[in-house]
Amino acid sequence: MALSEKDVRGIAEYAKIALTDDELTQMTSYLNDAVQMLEPVLQYDLPDVEPTFHPIGSLSNVMGDDLREPERDLSLDVALENAGSARDRYFRVPSILGEGESE
Secondary structure, rough: OOOOHHHHHHHHHHHEEEEEEOHHHHHHHHHHHHHHHHHHHHHHHOOOOOOOOOOOOOOOOOOOOOOOOOOOOOOOHHHHHHHOOOOEEOOOOOOOOOOOOOO
16 A cells, blocks of 8 residues: 555645645655565454554553652651742742732
């Protein structure tokens, strides 16, 4: 199943990629080579193999409980000690919206 330049142009437009005529020719050749390399996969006899939707099956993230370790807690003063800017009990950071206090 060879891809035509029309096919590749359609793929490029869908992906919002601008290709010159030379790039289109090169990409058509490149994609046809890639498709040809995958041809042997079509030769496998797979009628009894169920499709896989996730490569690691039913595994899920294993998360530990969030446990507080009081001996490792920082006091408020120590936590704010290296802050670039702090006010009262809070870290001060620049506004990302460009609004707010000017201090």
